[in-house]
Structure formats: structure tokens, C-alpha cells
Amino acid sequence: VPAAPTGVPSDVEEHIKLMYDLQVLAWQADITRVSTFQVAKELSNAVYPKSTVRDAFHILSHHSNIQENIDRFTVLNRYHVNLFAYFLNKLKSTPDGDGTLLDHSMVVYGSGLGDGNQHNHSDLPVLLVGGASGKLKGGRHIRSPKETPMANLLLSMLHTIGVQVDTFGDSKGTIDI
Numbered sequence: 001v002p003a004a005p006t007g008v009p010s011d012v013e014e015h016i017k018l019m020y021d022l023q024v025l026a027w028q029a030d031i032t033r034v035s036t037f038q039v040a041k042e043l044s045n046a047v048y049p050k051s052t053v054r055d056a057f058h059i060l061s062h063h064s065n066i067q068e069n070i071d072r073f074t075v076l077n078r079y080h081v082n083l084f085a086y087f088l089n090k091l092k093s094t095p096d097g098d099g100t101l102l103d104h105s106m107v108v109y110g111s112g113l114g115d116g117n118q119h120n121h122s123d124l125p126v127l128l129v130g131g132a133s134g135k136l137k138g139g140r141h142i143r144s145p146k147e148t149p150m151a152n153l154l155l156s157m158l159h160t161i162g163v164q165v166d167t168f169g170d171s172k173g174t175i176d177i
Contacts, residue, residue: 013050013083020087027101028094039080051079061116084109088129105130106157112150124150128157128177135160136177144175153177 009015016039023035040046045056053060053072060076063069091102110126113119123146130136144152151169156177158165 012046012048016083017086020090024090024094024101027105028096048076048079051076063117065117103131104133106132106136106160122147126153128153132160142175
């Protein structure tokens with residue numbers, strides 16, 4: 001058993017990985033199979049020193065279409081995706097019944113903004129990962145029609161796990177996931 005931490009780690013990467021580890025443990029122990037994790041508050045001035053970028057994420061999301069800012073924002077996003085890969089690898093290496101936690105899960109990763117500079121809520125960068133116990137078709141890129149609500153994906157996920165509701169939030173239909 002690892003040593004128990006005493007409070008929130010001062011290293012932000014260590015903190016994020018700890019939160020991912022706790023989610024894996026909760027799923028593995030069947031304490032829950034549903035969790036959410038927001039890396040930082042939207043208006044946070046969080047800085048991620050190990051990313052090599054010294055600017056705050058939120059400030060860089062308002063890049064003013066300046067290529068240098070966009071490039072640094074890209075580095076920050078790549079850093080976050082690599083931390084998410086840490087979580088996926090933990091799920092993939094954790095046995096669960098006849099497979100792994102990743103085989104039996106659906107995990108959504110993304111943003112509520114397609115372009116933080118414009119506060120644009122369309123063309124959202126969203127990743128859906130996992131096997132959903134064989135119910136999720138993988139290896140695809142799905143481009144939804146313009147103005148498709150994110151809630152359509154969430155409604156589709158509910159249907160995939162057997163929750164038959166007609167709508168979810170502002171959904172207007174489902175997506176073939």
C-alpha cells in the first residue's frame with residue numbers, strides 16, 4: 001500500500017495523477033463506476049511547470065490569433081492529453097472481469113469550447129475512449145453536423161449503458177457511437 005498523502009500535493013502534475021489514481025481505485029473497488037474530473041477551474045490561472053510553458057492555461061486559451069500564443073497553447077494541450085494517457089494506461093493495465101477497466105468503461109475527454117479565443121461552443125474537441133464492455137465501436141473519427149449539442153453524445157452514452165431516456169440536457173438526438 002502506498003504511503004498516504006498529507007494534503008494536496010504542491011506539484012500540480014502529481015496532484016492530477018493522484019486524482020486519476022483515485023478514480024481507478026474507486027472503479028476497481030466498485031465503489032463507483034461514474035466519476036468526473038476537471039483539471040482546473042475554467043477561470044483558473046493554473047500554470048503547469050512540467051509542460052515547459054510558463055503562461056496560465058486560461059490566458060493562453062485567449063491567444064488573440066497570435067501564432068506564438070497558439071503554439072504555446074498547443075504545447076499545454078499536448079501536456080494535458082499526455083496526462084490523460086496516464087489515466088488510460090492505468091485503466092488498461094487494471095484487470096476487471098474478463099478484460100480491463102478500459103475494456104469495460106467509457107471515458108469522455110474534451111472541452112466545452114472549440115475555440116477559447118472566441119468562446120465558441122461548436123466543433124468541440126472530444127475524445128470517447130473505452131470498450132463499454134464490447135458495446136462501443138472504436139477506431140473511428142466522427143464528425144457531427146454543425147450545431148450538434150454535446151448532450152447528444154452524452155445521451156448516446158446513456159443509451160449504450162442501458163439508460164433509456166428520451167433526452168438529456170439540450171440533446172436533439174443521438175450519435176452512432
